[in-house]
Structure formats: structure tokens, C-alpha cells
Amino acid sequence: MIGKxxxxxxxxxxxxxxxLTTLFFGVLRLDPTDPTFADRDRFILSKGHCSAxxxxxxxxxxxxxxxxxxxxxxxxxxxxxxPNRRKVPGVEAxxxxxxxxxxxxxxxxxxxxxxxxxxxxxxxxxxxxxxxGSNWEAAMSAGHxxxxxxxxxxxxxxxxQGARTEDTNRLEPLADKxxxxxxxxxxxxxxxxxxxxxxxxxxxxGRPLCVIANTIKGKGVSFIEDRVEWHHKVPSSEQMExxxxxxx
Amino acid sequence: MSATxxxxxxxxxxxxxxxxxxxxxxxxxxxxCNDSVGSSNLTAFQKEFPDRLINVGIAEQNMVGVAAGLANxxxxxxxxxxxxxxxxxxxxxxxxxxxxxxxxxxxxxxSPGMAYGELGPTHHSIEDLSWLRAIADLAIVxxxxxxxxxxxxxxxxxxxxxxxxxxxxxxxxxVADEADPFVFSRADQLRAGADITIxxxxxxxxRALDAAEDLAVRGVxxxxxxxxxxKPLDEQAIxxxxxxxxxxxxxxxxxxxGGLGAAVAEVVVRRAPTRMRMLGVTGFxxxxxxxxxxDHFGLNRAGIVAxxxxxxxxx
Numbered sequence: 001m002i003g004k005x006x007x008x009x010x011x012x013x014x015x016x017x018x019x020l021t022t023l024f025f026g027v028l029r030l031d032p033t034d035p036t037f038a039d040r041d042r043f044i045l046s047k048g049h050c051s052a053x054x055x056x057x058x059x060x061x062x063x064x065x066x067x068x069x070x071x072x073x074x075x076x077x078x079x080x081x082x083p084n085r086r087k088v089p090g091v092e093a094x095x096x097x098x099x100x101x102x103x104x105x106x107x108x109x110x111x112x113x114x115x116x117x118x119x120x121x122x123x124x125x126x127x128x129x130x131x132x133g134s135n136w137e138a139a140m141s142a143g144h145x146x147x148x149x150x151x152x153x154x155x156x157x158x159x160x161q162g163a164r165t166e167d168t169n170r171l172e173p174l175a176d177k178x179x180x181x182x183x184x185x186x187x188x189x190x191x192x193x194x195x196x197x198x199x200x201x202x203x204x205x206g207r208p209l210c211v212i213a214n215t216i217k218g219k220g221v222s223f224i225e226d227r228v229e230w231h232h233k234v235p236s237s238e239q240m241e242x243x244x245x246x247x248x
Numbered sequence: 249m250s251a252t253x254x255x256x257x258x259x260x261x262x263x264x265x266x267x268x269x270x271x272x273x274x275x276x277x278x279x280x281c282n283d284s285v286g287s288s289n290l291t292a293f294q295k296e297f298p299d300r301l302i303n304v305g306i307a308e309q310n311m312v313g314v315a316a317g318l319a320n321x322x323x324x325x326x327x328x329x330x331x332x333x334x335x336x337x338x339x340x341x342x343x344x345x346x347x348x349x350x351x352x353x354x355x356x357x358x359s360p361g362m363a364y365g366e367l368g369p370t371h372h373s374i375e376d377l378s379w380l381r382a383i384a385d386l387a388i389v390x391x392x393x394x395x396x397x398x399x400x401x402x403x404x405x406x407x408x409x410x411x412x413x414x415x416x417x418x419x420x421x422x423v424a425d426e427a428d429p430f431v432f433s434r435a436d437q438l439r440a441g442a443d444i445t446i447x448x449x450x451x452x453x454x455r456a457l458d459a460a461e462d463l464a465v466r467g468v469x470x471x472x473x474x475x476x477x478x479k480p481l482d483e484q485a486i487x488x489x490x491x492x493x494x495x496x497x498x499x500x501x502x503x504x505x506g507g508l509g510a511a512v513a514e515v516v517v518r519r520a521p522t523r524m525r526m527l528g529v530t531g532f533x534x535x536x537x538x539x540x541x542x543d544h545f546g547l548n549r550a551g552i553v554a555x556x557x558x559x560x561x562x563x
Contacts, residue, residue: 094349097340103310107317137310
């Protein structure tokens with residue numbers, strides 16, 4: 001997709017893929033044949049720039065035909081660089097500007113409680129994105145209300161567009177921050193499907209859950225892993241071939 | 249009796265009464281606010297529907313995002329907050345979370361314009377019309393009196409689309425036809441006239457009617473249009489005014505760059521070029537109450553009359 005479009009965010013796509021896989025194939029209550037049924041769990045990709053990973057997951061889960069993927073970011077494609085719920089089944093919120101997903105997730109969790117339908121809401125956030133203040137407005141709301149149907153997953157790959165998060169605007173101690181806002185926190189290996197599954201399906205506690213998923217940006221491709229320049233660099237055709245071989 | 253001497257009403261009362269009335273029959277309706285229960289006149293709503301009043305505290309970005317999430321979950325949120333903070337602080341959320349998502353959220357800019365007179369320009373919502381007009385798929389409604397406010401709230405619930413509603417604090421007399429006060433995207437002709445047209449919105453409508461009286465004394469027949477839907481604009485009414493009268497004066501309690509006057513001008517230059525004068529807010533206000541500030545910016549009957557005569561007297 002990214003090779004054809006010559007655009008995309010390959011590093012973040014690869015860091016978030018195991019999280020998406022665990023959620024969409026093991027956790028979320030979904031029906032690809034009826035993508036907006038009222039009681040569905042809500043999934044919001046707040047780091048909307050990693051749309052290629054989301055689209056791939058949705059296609060494999062049956063929300064739309066896999067051949068759509070070849071149109072990624074082509075003129076008039078449904079698959080824009082950032083997801084659009086009005087065009088792509090399975091997308092709950094149009095994200096792109098950072099710091100928007102968690103407030104929407106808080107609203108969804110309040111709606112779940114008010115309607116007594118008890119769906120769960122999962123929001124995947126980038127770590128660099130946590131520098132946006134709106135996340136902390138939302139975190140405060142969710143903690144105050146004890147929204148335990150809400151789970152925020154931080155894709156903690158420690159890199160943002162221009163540099164390491166800790167060199168740019170320090171996030172640590174990150175778990176303490178979430179706890180101070182009234183959340184339960186689980187820290188785990190964000191590429192360990194079993195650990196992710198256990199965290200996502202653990203009994204609810206009366207508090208919202210933050211899963212800090214320690215990940216490797218560019219996971220699975222040796223020359224992309226943990227390298228800041230691969231935030232939105234596009235691989236050459238030789239690099240693409242090598243990357244696909246390593247990922248296979 | 250001139251319109252400005254008639255009994256006047258705070259539209260927040262009509263707004264809150266209608267919202268409660270609709271909420272009784274429609275469990276989808278919720279209110280979302282930013283520590284603005286009192287100033288949005290939501291105390292009675294909160295008392296009757298404590299679970300359906302979601303006060304997120306002083307956090308406007310979160311407030312609008314939460315509303316989008318509630319809409320995703322099948323609710324119809326009325327976001328109630330002072331106009332400047334709702335539209336300024338949460339502008340990107342209004343664009344992305346509400347309009348671009350197409351979520352049925354009703355954004356209510358409470359006490360808009362210069363209603364908070366002496367509190368100063370930080371508390372004036374005078375840029376809202378310009379900012380929001382540039383956002384696709386977002387309707388903009390400015391009721392001019394309580395009857396229009398009630399009808400606009402009912403429309404907003406039934407519409408199914410994202411909208412911004414200005415809910416005025418500054419007291420206004422009744423100006424609309426009680427039997428048929430508001431139709432979305434319809435401009436209402438409140439007075440017939442073939443010499444000049446005054447296009448007004450919100451608090452300025454009553455002043456336009458007063459000015460038309462003064463112009464009549466001078467032998468000038470002024471048509472008065474109440475534009476309560478700023479977007480989408482009733483283009484037909486504007487084109488007819490441009491063709492059937494000798495010019496258009498617009499007046500609004502908002503910055504002239506990008507508001508009602510600009511919207512009218514965009515239609516006029518494309519479809520029926522004519523002479524125009526635009527009255528509105530032209531800068532950060534000095535200290536003063538709302539009435540003082542209206543006069544300061546020439547947003548009064550004398551200002552309208554002068555603008556109309558300037559058009560009619562120009563060669």
C-alpha cells in the first residue's frame with residue numbers, strides 16, 4: 001500500500017499492528033456484515049496517520065474487500081491518508097489531528113453507560129500524541145466518572161515524527177500520570193498477543209484502563225526498527241522487497 | 249411603539265424550555281457543557297434529567313469530542329457553552345469531530361456577539377460566524393427572537409445534521425411571525441419595500457425594523473429580511489432583493505469579515521451585482537455594556553439609515 005502510494009507512516013503502522021490484531025481478532029464485539037449495530041464495541045484509532053495498519057486489519061476482518069487496499073491514497077479512493085467513517089465501514093471516528101480520539105472515546109463510554117447497552121470503547125493513542133492537552137482533559141473526565149468500559153492503549157514506541165519523545169517533551173513517568181488521573185495502568189510488551197489479550201479481557205475495576213504497550217516503531221523490519229527517520233519515510237522497491245521478506 | 253421599546257426577552261429562556269420539553273419525549277437528547285449550567289440556563293434541565301446533563305468541567309476541546317462520541321452512541325447532544333470559548337477553543341474539534349464526521353451534534357453558542365459587553369473582547373463571540381462558515385457540512389442558525397429560538401431548537405433535533413445555534417442573552421423583542429417563525433434556510437421578509445433592502449440577523453433584526461420606520465418618514469421604502477439561517481443562505485431572497493431594490497445594507501453582531509455581510513456579498517457578486525454597505529463589528533471593542541458597544545460600532549437605527557441613504561444618494 002505504502003509502496004504504491006509512495007506515502008504513509010510505516011514505522012507507526014508496524015508498531016501498532018499487534019495491538020490491532022489482538023483487538024480485532026480476539027477482543028472486540030463486532031459484526032463486519034452489520035458494522036454499525038447498536039451494541040458493537042467501539043474502536044477509535046486516535047493516531048489516525050497509521051491508517052494503513054487499520055485498513056489492512058479491517059479488510060482482513062471482513063469489513064471491506066481486500067482489493068480496496070490497492071487504492072490506498074489513490075485519487076478518489078475511500079482509503080484516505082487518515083480514516084473517514086463516512087467512506088470506510090468499521091471506522092468510528094475521522095481522526096488525523098492528534099488528541100481527538102480519547103475525548104470521542106469518553107463520549108462513547110458515557111453513551112454506553114447512559115444507554116445501558118454496555119459496549120466497550122477502545123482508543124489507540126500514539127505516545128507522542130500525549131503531548132496534546134486535550135488527551136488530559138479527557139483522561140480527567142474518564143477518571144472522574146470511573147468509565148471502566150473505556151480502555152486507552154498507548155502505542156509506546158518512544159519515537160515521534162522528529163525525535164525521541166523523551167528528548168522532545170518528556171512523557172515519563174507516564175504510568176504515574178495516568179494513575180494520578182484515576183486510571184488503572186497495565187504496562188506490557190505491545191507485541192505479545194497473549195499479554196495484550198489478558199489485559200484487554202481482565203475484570204473491570206470501576207476505573208478506566210490504560211494499557212501502556214511498549215512497542216518498537218517499525219517492528220519486524222530490521223532497517224526500520226526504532227529509527228526516527230522512518231516515521232513517514234517511504235521504502236524504495238529494494239527496501240520493500242527486503243522488508244516483506246523479513247515480515248514473512 | 250418602535251421595536252426597541254417593545255417587551256424584550258432573553259432567548260436562553262425559550263431555548264432551555266424547548267430543550268426540556270423535547271427531552272421529555274426524546275431520550276436521545278442530552279446536554280453537554282463546560283461548567284456552564286447556570287449561564288446556559290440548564291439548571292432546570294439538570295434537575296429533571298441529572299444523568300443527561302454532562303458537565304465536563306472547563307475543558308472545551310474535550311466537551312466537543314465527548315459530544316461527538318455521544319452522537320456515535322446514538323444520542324443527540326446539545327453542547328452549551330459561551331460562544332467565544334466553544335467556537336474559539338474547540339474549533340478543530342468542531343471541524344474534525346463534528347462536521348467532518350457528520351455527527352448530529354447541536355453546538356449552542358450561548359450569549360454570543362457582544363452580550364458580555366463589559367467583560368471585553370476575550371468574552372465576545374464575534375468571530376464565530378466567520379470561523380464556522382468556512383467549515384463544510386455545518387449549518388449555522390441565528391434566531392432573532394424567542395419564537396425563532398423555539399422553532400430552531402425543534403428543527404435542530406429533527407435535522408439529523410451538525411449545526412451551530414446562536415442562543416442570545418441580550419434581550420430582544422418578538423419580531424418573527426408567531427404562526428410560522430422559522431424554516432431552515434429561509435430568509436423571512438418582515439417588511440416590504442422596493443427602494444432598499446436591509447438584511448439583518450439576530451439582535452440586529454429589531455434595529456433594522458426601526459431603521460425602516462425612520463426611512464419611511466424620509467419617503468424611502470425599505471425591505472427588511474431576517475436571515476436566521478446564515479448557512480446555507482437563502483440565495484433566492486438575496487438575489488430578489490438585489491434585483492428588486494437599489495441596494496443592500498447588511499447588519500450583524502459579528503465581525504464584518506466573513507459573516508452575514510460577506511455571505512450576502514458572495515451571492516450578490518456572483519448572481520446580481522448591486523451596491524452594498526456592511527455593518528458589523530470592526531475591531532476589538534472598548535469597555536462598555538452591550539448597548540453602548542452597538543452604538544460604538546454604529547449598529548443602530550441611525551447607522552442603518554445612514555448606510556441606506558449613502559447607497560441611495562450615490563450616483
